[in-house]
Amino acid sequence: MGEGGRLARGVVVRRLLAVAEASGSVSSLHVRVGAEAAGVSPRTVWRWLAEAREGRLEPAARQGRFALDDEQWRVLAEVGGNVAALYRRLTADGSPSPVYMPWLGTLHRVVQRDLGAGRVLEVARPSRNWVEAGPARTDPADIAFADRHAAHGNFRNWARLTAHTLTALERTGRDHPLR
Known part of the structure; x- marks a missing residue:
């Protein structure tokens, strides 16, 4: 109000x-x-x-909104944006925290609210099997062939097919897969 x-x-x-x-x-x-x-x-x-x-003519003061501080955002970035992992880390030490610790659902809402308001989550996490982006070396006909015969339009199958193909190309020393 x-x-x-x-x-x-x-x-x-x-x-x-x-x-x-x-x-x-x-x-x-x-x-x-x-x-x-x-x-x-x-x-x-x-x-x-x-x-x-009862004597309360004015409304009771509303409690302030919970907000993550910069240190908690840093921990959230360390765990790759996983709010449940942030919650586990914040509650793991077992010592009573001087700061109010909300429930996991509240943490989810706070993160969503702050991200929606424009806060950027800098997730710096090394990923495995990273392939550098470069010029496309694959013929579109090869892609259509692979989709028809192996991937069937499924992303998981595409990821497996890509990983297996890159591994095979690296092992054999080729730069282009053969049909």
């Missing part, structure tokens, strides 16, 4: 409390009119009145 919402809440609650003092009770009609003026449901206005009768 923004600043305008707090003002509306305070005005509505004070007016309804004044009506309650004057007439002894507040009718649901009064509450519906106040709810419409504040832009909330009548149930919310009844809750506001109950809180005001």
Whole structure:
């Protein structure tokens, strides 16, 4: 609720409390009119009145949002963007952390929220079997032949076929596969 919402809440609650003092009770009609003026449901206005009768006229302060600090983002990059691994690392030491540690689902939402807001996750992890990009040496007819007879349009089969082909080419010293 923004600043305008707090003002509306305070005005509505004070007016309804004044009506309650004057007439002894507040009718649901009064509450519906106040709810419409504040832009909330009548149930919310009844809750506001109950809180005001307990002495809390202003709304309770909201807890701040959890956010990962730079050190936690560094750990997340070390584990390759794996949020579950980050959670395991942060909770592994067993010592009570002075900082609030949220649940795993909360960590997932925080990472998604920050990535959606434009934060960049620098994952620097060496990969295996890295093939440098270069000019295509393969004839498109060879690719169509391999897809028809071995890969069948499946990415996993393509990855296996590529790995086996590169290994065979390296072992035999050839630069082009033969049919």
